[in-house]
Amino acid sequence: MTKWLVVVAVFAGLVMGIGGYTFIYAKGASYLTNDPAACANCHVMNDYYVKWQRSSHRSVAVCNDCHTPTGFLQKYMTKASNGFWHSFYFTTGNFPDNIQITPGNRTVAADACLKCHEPLTRSMSPGHDTPGSCLKCHGKIGHPQ
Amino acid sequence: MKSPRLIFMTAAVAALAAAGVTALLVNIFERKQEARETSFRVVELNDEIDDAAVWGKNFPFQYDSYLRTVDQTRTRYGGSEAIQRTPTGADPRSIVAQSRLEEDPRLKTMWNGYAFAVDFREERGHAYMLEDQTFTERQNVVTQPGTCMHCHASVYLPYKRLGRGDLIAGFEAMNKMPYKEARPLVEHPVTCIDCHDPSNMKLRVTRPGFIEGMREYKAAQGVPNYDVNASATHQEMRSFVCGQCHVEYYFKGSEKRLTYPWTKGLKADEILSYYEENGFKDWTHADTGAPALKAQHPEFEMWNQGIHAKSGVTCADCHMPYVRQGAMKVTDHHVRSPLLNINNSCQVCHNWPEQELLDRVHTIQDRTYKMRNTAMDALVELIGDLKLARSNGTSVTAVTAAQASQRRAQFLLDFIEAENSMGFHAPQEAMRILGLSIEHTRQGQRALLVR
Numbered sequence: 001m002t003k004w005l006v007v008v009a010v011f012a013g014l015v016m017g018i019g020g021y022t023f024i025y026a027k028g029a030s031y032l033t034n035d036p037a038a039c040a041n042c043h044v045m046n047d048y049y050v051k052w053q054r055s056s057h058r059s060v061a062v063c064n065d066c067h068t069p070t071g072f073l074q075k076y077m078t079k080a081s082n083g084f085w086h087s088f089y090f091t092t093g094n095f096p097d098n099i100q101i102t103p104g105n106r107t108v109a110a111d112a113c114l115k116c117h118e119p120l121t122r123s124m125s126p127g128h129d130t131p132g133s134c135l136k137c138h139g140k141i142g143h144p145q
Numbered sequence: 146m147k148s149p150r151l152i153f154m155t156a157a158v159a160a161l162a163a164a165g166v167t168a169l170l171v172n173i174f175e176r177k178q179e180a181r182e183t184s185f186r187v188v189e190l191n192d193e194i195d196d197a198a199v200w201g202k203n204f205p206f207q208y209d210s211y212l213r214t215v216d217q218t219r220t221r222y223g224g225s226e227a228i229q230r231t232p233t234g235a236d237p238r239s240i241v242a243q244s245r246l247e248e249d250p251r252l253k254t255m256w257n258g259y260a261f262a263v264d265f266r267e268e269r270g271h272a273y274m275l276e277d278q279t280f281t282e283r284q285n286v287v288t289q290p291g292t293c294m295h296c297h298a299s300v301y302l303p304y305k306r307l308g309r310g311d312l313i314a315g316f317e318a319m320n321k322m323p324y325k326e327a328r329p330l331v332e333h334p335v336t337c338i339d340c341h342d343p344s345n346m347k348l349r350v351t352r353p354g355f356i357e358g359m360r361e362y363k364a365a366q367g368v369p370n371y372d373v374n375a376s377a378t379h380q381e382m383r384s385f386v387c388g389q390c391h392v393e394y395y396f397k398g399s400e401k402r403l404t405y406p407w408t409k410g411l412k413a414d415e416i417l418s419y420y421e422e423n424g425f426k427d428w429t430h431a432d433t434g435a436p437a438l439k440a441q442h443p444e445f446e447m448w449n450q451g452i453h454a455k456s457g458v459t460c461a462d463c464h465m466p467y468v469r470q471g472a473m474k475v476t477d478h479h480v481r482s483p484l485l486n487i488n489n490s491c492q493v494c495h496n497w498p499e500q501e502l503l504d505r506v507h508t509i510q511d512r513t514y515k516m517r518n519t520a521m522d523a524l525v526e527l528i529g530d531l532k533l534a535r536s537n538g539t540s541v542t543a544v545t546a547a548q549a550s551q552r553r554a555q556f557l558l559d560f561i562e563a564e565n566s567m568g569f570h571a572p573q574e575a576m577r578i579l580g581l582s583i584e585h586t587r588q589g590q591r592a593l594l595v596r
Contacts, residue, residue, distance in 0.1 A: 022170040
C-alpha cells in the first residue's frame with residue numbers, strides 16, 4: 001500500500017514540478033493582478049497595450065476596469081474564461097491577425113463605461129443612458145488608432 | 146492484484162499530464178523566442194542587385210508573400226481568372242486572364258481603331274506584368290515604344306546602365322527605342338529595388354515618370370522644385386511607390402517621353418482639360434473619326450479623391466496590410482484586392498463582421514457598375530449616331546462638335562472603367578465623373594440634331 005503511494009507521490013510531484021515551473025516561466029501569477037503589462041505577456045496584445053497607453057483613459061482605467069465586470073466572482077470568472085481561450089488560440093495559432101472581440105466580451109466592455117460615467121450620462125439625452133450603447137459612437141476610446 | 150493496476154493507471158495519467166505540460170512549456174518557450182529574432186542578415190545588399198531572390202534571403206517572409214502574386218483569384222469586379230490557352234511560338238503562355246472584350250463587347254466599339262480593341266484582358270498579379278506585356282496581341286497591331294518598360298519591368302538598374310549612371314538619361318534613351326529593342330535590356334517584373342533603398346530598406350521612388358509628374362503637379366500648386374524622395378513622409382511614400390505606375394499617363398512628343406498629365410490637378414476632368422489644352426490624342430476613332438483618348442488605370446488619382454486618402458490611409462494599408470509572422474509584423478507583399486483579405490485589411494479600423502464590410506463594398510461597386518453601363522450605352526449610341534452622321538450629309542461643324550463630345554465623354558467613362566476599384570476608391574467622385582461623361586454624350590447627340 002505505502003509502496004504505490006510513494007510511486008503516486010513521485011509522479012504527482014513530477015507533474016506539479018513541471019507544471020509549477022511552466023506557471024512561473026509563463027508569468028502565471030501576473031494574470032491574477034490588475035497590471036496591464038500582464039495582458040501584453042503575449043505579443044498579440046502589444047498593439048492594444050500600446051494604443052491604450054496613448055489613450056485618454058490610460059491614467060484612469062486599466063484593462064480590467066473595462067474588460068471585466070464588477071463583482072469578485074464575475075471578474076475572476078471572466079479572467080479565467082478569457083485566460084483559457086486566449087491561451088488556447090495563441091498556442092494553436094488559429095486566430096485572425098486583427099483579433100475580433102467576442103459578443104460576450106463586447107457586452108462586458110460596453111457595460112463598463114457606466115461604472116464611472118453613469119452619474120453624468122443619467123442626466124443626458126436618450127442614447128446616453130442605455131447600458132451597452134456607448135461603444136456605438138465611442139468604440140475607439142480605449143484604443144485610439 | 147488491485148494495486149499494480151492502480152499504479153499503472155496512475156503512472157499513465159501522470160505521464161500524459163507531464164507530457165501535456167511540457168508541450169505547453171516548449172510552446173511558450175518558442176513564442177518567447179519568436180519575439181527576439183526579427184531580422185536576418187544573410188547577404189550584403191547593394192544598389193546593383195535587382196534579383197528579388199537575393200533580397201529574399203534577408204527578408205524571407207516578404208519574399209515569400211511577393212512570390213504569391215502569381216495567384217489568380219476573382220473578385221466580383223476585378224481580380225483575374227486563370228484561362229487555359231494553347232501556347233504558340235509567338236506567345237508561349239499556357240494560362241492567361243479572361244478577356245474583358247468578350248465580357249463587354251461595347252468596349253470594342255469604344256476603342257475601335259485602337260490596339261485595345263484587339264486584346265484587352267483583366268490584369269493579373271505583379272508577377273505577370275512583364276510577360277503579359279511582352280505577349281499581348283496589342284504588340285502585333287502597333288509598334289509600341291520602349292517607354293512601356295517604365296512600368297512593366299524592373300527598370301531601375303537597366304535605366305542606370307543605359308544612362309551610364311544617370312537614371313533620367315537612361316529613361317530618355319529607353320523611351321525612344323522600339324519595344325522589341327528595349328525588351329532584352331530588362332529581366333524582372335517589379336522587384337524589391339524598385340521601391341526600397343537597399344542600404345536601409347526605406348521606401349523610395351525610382352520611376353522618372355512619377356518624379357517628374359509630382360514635380361510638375363507640386364509646381365502648379367506653388368511648390369517649386371519638389372523632390373519626392375527628399376520631401377515625402379513615410380506615410381505618403383506608402384502610396385507614392387504604388388503611384389509610380391498606377392496612374393494615368395501619355396507618351397509626349399516624338400521622343401515618347403512618359404508624362405503624367407497632372408499640372409491642372411489629379412481629377413479626371415482636370416486631366417481631360419490638360420489634354421484639351423495640348424490637343425493630344427491616342428488614336429483616331431475608326432467609326433467616327435474622333436480624336437480619342439485612352440485612360441489608363443488611374444488608381445492613384447482616384448484614391449486621392451476618396452475618404453481613405455483624406456484619412457491618411459495609404460495603398461499599402463489596404464493592399465499590403467500587416468500580417469503577423471510569430472512576433473513580427475510583416476508587410477504582406479502579396480499585393481492584392483483587400484476583399485480577399487478583409488480581416489487584415491479592413492478590420493484594422495472597421496470593427497464590423499467581414500460579410501457586412503464586403504456587402505458595403507459591393508453596394509458601392511454595384512451602383513458604380515450600373516452607372517458605368519448607363520454611360521457606356523449612351524456613348525455607344527453617340528458613336529452610332531456619329532457614324533451615320535458622317536454619311537448622311539450632316540454639316541462638318543456638327544460632326545466636329547460631336548466628335549469633340551465623344552472624345553470627352555469617352556475619356557471620362559474610360560477613366561472610371563480603367564480604374565481598378567469599380568468606384569470604391571472614391572465613390573461619389575466616380576459617380577460625378579460618370580455623370581459628366583453622360584452630359585458630354587448628351588451634348589454630342591444634341592450637336593448632331595442640327596444638320
